[in-house]
Amino acid sequence: MVELQGIPVSPGVAIGPALVLDPDGYRIPRVFVAAAKADEEYARLREAVDLVAKRIADNRDETSAVAGDLTGDIFAAQLQMLHDPRLHAELGRRIRSQNQSAAYAVNRVLHDFAAALKQLDNPLLAERSQDVLDIEKQLLFELGAVSAQPLSDLTHTTVVLAHNLTPSETANLDRNFVHGFCTETGGPGGHTAIVAKGLELPAVVGIGNFIEDVNNGDTVIIDGDRGIVIISPDEETLAHYTRRLEERNSLSQRLSQLRDLPGETADGTRIRLSANIEFPHETESCIERGADGIGLYRTEFLYLSSLDEPSEEDHYQAYSQVVREMKGRPVVLRTLDLGADKMGHRPLAEHEHNPFLGLRSIRLSLRNLDLFRPQLRAVLRAAAHGDIRVMFPLITTIAELRQARMLLNLVAEDLKEEGIEYRSDIPVGMMVEVPAAVVMLDKFVGEVDFLSIGTNDLAQYTLAVDRSNEYVADLYQSCDPAVLRLIARCVEVADQSNTPLAVCGEMSSKPSRALLLIGMGVRNLSVPPSTLPRVKKAIRSVTITQCQEIAARVMNLEAARDIDMYLQDRLEDLVPELVVS
Numbered sequence: 001m002v003e004l005q006g007i008p009v010s011p012g013v014a015i016g017p018a019l020v021l022d023p024d025g026y027r028i029p030r031v032f033v034a035a036a037k038a039d040e041e042y043a044r045l046r047e048a049v050d051l052v053a054k055r056i057a058d059n060r061d062e063t064s065a066v067a068g069d070l071t072g073d074i075f076a077a078q079l080q081m082l083h084d085p086r087l088h089a090e091l092g093r094r095i096r097s098q099n100q101s102a103a104y105a106v107n108r109v110l111h112d113f114a115a116a117l118k119q120l121d122n123p124l125l126a127e128r129s130q131d132v133l134d135i136e137k138q139l140l141f142e143l144g145a146v147s148a149q150p151l152s153d154l155t156h157t158t159v160v161l162a163h164n165l166t167p168s169e170t171a172n173l174d175r176n177f178v179h180g181f182c183t184e185t186g187g188p189g190g191h192t193a194i195v196a197k198g199l200e201l202p203a204v205v206g207i208g209n210f211i212e213d214v215n216n217g218d219t220v221i222i223d224g225d226r227g228i229v230i231i232s233p234d235e236e237t238l239a240h241y242t243r244r245l246e247e248r249n250s251l252s253q254r255l256s257q258l259r260d261l262p263g264e265t266a267d268g269t270r271i272r273l274s275a276n277i278e279f280p281h282e283t284e285s286c287i288e289r290g291a292d293g294i295g296l297y298r299t300e301f302l303y304l305s306s307l308d309e310p311s312e313e314d315h316y317q318a319y320s321q322v323v324r325e326m327k328g329r330p331v332v333l334r335t336l337d338l339g340a341d342k343m344g345h346r347p348l349a350e351h352e353h354n355p356f357l358g359l360r361s362i363r364l365s366l367r368n369l370d371l372f373r374p375q376l377r378a379v380l381r382a383a384a385h386g387d388i389r390v391m392f393p394l395i396t397t398i399a400e401l402r403q404a405r406m407l408l409n410l411v412a413e414d415l416k417e418e419g420i421e422y423r424s425d426i427p428v429g430m431m432v433e434v435p436a437a438v439v440m441l442d443k444f445v446g447e448v449d450f451l452s453i454g455t456n457d458l459a460q461y462t463l464a465v466d467r468s469n470e471y472v473a474d475l476y477q478s479c480d481p482a483v484l485r486l487i488a489r490c491v492e493v494a495d496q497s498n499t500p501l502a503v504c505g506e507m508s509s510k511p512s513r514a515l516l517l518i519g520m521g522v523r524n525l526s527v528p529p530s531t532l533p534r535v536k537k538a539i540r541s542v543t544i545t546q547c548q549e550i551a552a553r554v555m556n557l558e559a560a561r562d563i564d565m566y567l568q569d570r571l572e573d574l575v576p577e578l579v580v581s
Contacts, residue, residue: 001234004207006182008227009193011530012202013245014159014180015238018220018231020211021162028107028145032099042095048142053082055138059171063195068281071195074167078131079307087113096405103145110136119432126473130192134166154178159220170195176350180222180500182229183367184209184368204229216275251577255533259290263525263536267543271518273536274332276504280318283325285529293387295331295526296452296504297322299375300338309371315378324569330387332502332526334431334451335375335404337361337393361394366403376411383423391429391452396436397414401447433457438486445497455505477560478507479567484520484555491521511538511578512567518544518549534578541575 056075064072081087087109094105110132118130124397143309154174160181162169170192173181178201186192186205196203202224214220214231221230221241230237263273274295275286286294301316302310323331338360365372379390405428412424427449432438432459445451459478460464466472477483487503494501502524507513509527514535517525527535550570557563572579 001237002231003212003228004209004231005185006204006207006229007229008203008224009186009205010181010196010199010201010203010224012224013226013241014198014202014222015241015245015249016157016159016179016220017108017216018216018218019154019158019178020214020216021160021165024207027094028103028140031101031104033095035099038096038099038525041102041275042092043108044143045095047138048102048139049082049088051142052138053079056082056135062368063171063199064201065377066199068279070240071279071281074131074195075171077128078135078167079164081131082135091162097386098370103140103143105390106136106139106143107145110139117346129167130164130186132143132563134169134219159222161214163211167191167192167195170199170201173199173201175199180224182207182220182222186209222322228256252533254577255537257290258536258540259288260535261290261536261540263292263539265539265542265544265547266516267545269544270523271539272502272524273532273539274330274504274524275529275532276526277322280321280325282529283322286326286532289529289532291329291529291532294322294326294331294333296522297331299334299336303338310374311376312378315375315383317379319388320380320385323382323388326386328386328390332389332391332429332450333379334391334393335379336365336371338364355363356460362392362400362404363394366400366407369407372407373411376408377415380412380415380422380424380426381420383426388423389427389429389450390432391450393431393454394433394457395430395444396434398440398443398447398471401430401444405447431457432490434461435486438471439491441490441493445493445499448499450502451490451494453487453501453505455483455487455503458486459507460506462486477564478505479513479516479554479563480560481555481558481563482558484563487517487522488520488555500524509535511535511575512564512571513545514538515542515571515574516550516554517565519547519549519554538571538575538578546574 007544056078060072060075060079063075069186090109091105094100094109095102114129114132114136117132154177157177157179159180160173162181162183164183164185165181170181180202181196182204183192184207193203193205202222204222204224204227207229218232221233221236221238223229230241231331233241263271265271272292274293275282275289275291276298277283277286277294278298278301282292299315301313319333359367379388382388390408392401395401408428409424415422429438429448429450429452430444431452431454432441433454437444441451455478459476459480462483463475463477463480465476490501493499501522503517504524504526508517508525509531513535514525515538518539525535549569554563554566557566568579
């Protein structure tokens with residue numbers, strides 16, 4: 001038995017025989033064509049381009065139908081690449097002027113382009129190198145230079161192991177047979193990871209070199225919750241994961257019965273349970289699982305899913321779709337929360353040695369008003385269709401908050417002068433994500449209508465730990481006593497000023513920690529749609545007194561590890577069916 005650790009990108013457990021895909025080790029020989037045949041060779045390339053374009057368009061439509069238009073737009077970006085006039089000019093020059101074969105020209109041009117992207121400091125553009133290699137592989141297949149991978153003719157259930165999967169390969173995985181996948185390369189922000197999440201396929205990426213030691217048919221377990229891949233598990237491990245998978249499926253069926261019941265403790269205290277989303281299509285999942293609203297609508301994917309910067313109309317269409325589909329339930333929309341290093345559409349900053357402390361989130365927006373204005377205009381326009389609320393991320397100073405609010409007011413005046421339908425009387429809030437905001441929170445509450453604690457960044461900035469850094473990731477603990485004291489201070493200030501307070505970070509999505517937060521006085525939680533039933537079950541199984549006892553005990557503990565162990569023990573005592581080992 002071999003256990004490997006990677007990066008979890010899509011939750012769930014998959015068990016099955018391995019289908020090992022060979023790495024991209026093909027070599028295209030340098031072949032020349034006769035000058036008289038150059039036009040014929042170029043025509044062959046054009047025919048291949050048309051076939052690949054049709055396949056990519058089909059991928060876009062099929063993926064959009066399953067995972068929403070924004071996920072499907074990944075393939076729209078590939079179509080742009082495929083039809084780039086500069087690409088065709090260079091391919092035409094190599095075939096017609098240098099008499100290179102179509103396959104060799106495609107291989108050299110697209111491989112060089114992908115290599116150049118990989119060398120860039122910009123992670124967004126570097127990740128798109130995989131999209132380029134995806135196009136190359138498809139063109140080479142149509143030109144007869146490489147063979148197809150065995151993904152389209154599956155007849156039995158399997159889990160896929162590969163050096164890398166391109167977005168189109170991921171989109172074409174037949175979910176009737178492929179139950180999950182893992183790759184040697186990749187990261188959580190790549191398009192392959194995004195497509196996997198949209199399709200709800202358990203997936204782990206970035207494992208490192210391992211597939212040479214795996215044979216087709218070997219039993220493999222993919223633990224997408226913990227980022228673990230187990231090759232040839234022993235009987236005990238296999239039985240454990242089989243039982244866990246069965247329990248997970250059974251629990252999901254039972255929890256679905258809670259859909260129309262309120263998030264209310266056993267002694268009648270109402271806890272508002274909202275959902276975090278990234279894509280408009282996720283509203284269906286939110287409604288199916290009984291969410292009270294959208295507590296955090298992350299708008300970043302609009303910027304990450306296309307080669308073009310999103311227009312005001314792109315923003316407006318996405319926001320309008322969400323607010324209409326939520327049918328009166330509130331939608332809290334967070335403005336752009338990316339760093340300059342992730343903005344591949346235009347250079348917004350020189351190379352930053354520490355992007356987490358640099359030009360990001362509200363700082364980026366306020367420095368680039370031509371980027372910020374279209375988003376704010378779209379927010380106010382979409383607000384005409386329902387209950388939209390807006391909040392600003394990574395607020396550190398009063399001046400930042402006031403500047404953002406002033407711009408929102410100016411945008412409203414512009415819309416009024418232009419005679420465009422909008423609504424300006426929307427609630428305005430802020431994310432509490434840095435210790436400075438907590439320290440000054442008694443001043444901030446006079447400037448906002450609501451607060452939302454982002455525990456992910458609050459823990460990161462409080463503990464000075466980059467949670468994506470493998471060397472210090474173990475120090476990243478949202479239940480660290482220092483983080484909990486800051487949360488307690490937020491609750492205290494919010495209660496004193498009667499300011500609505502929610503917690504929307506990852507911490508609230510774990511039932512045991514949700515009970516702690518409720519015991520600390522939090523009455524609004526926002527969690528991923530998939531975890532909402534579990535959190536609701538925990539809430540409905542306990543009393544406020546029990547939650548307060550948990551909080552009182554935790555606040556006297558000195559280490560995150562002790563806190564987590566205690567919370568897990570209490571969850572097992574109070575709601576044992578939620579504890580799956």
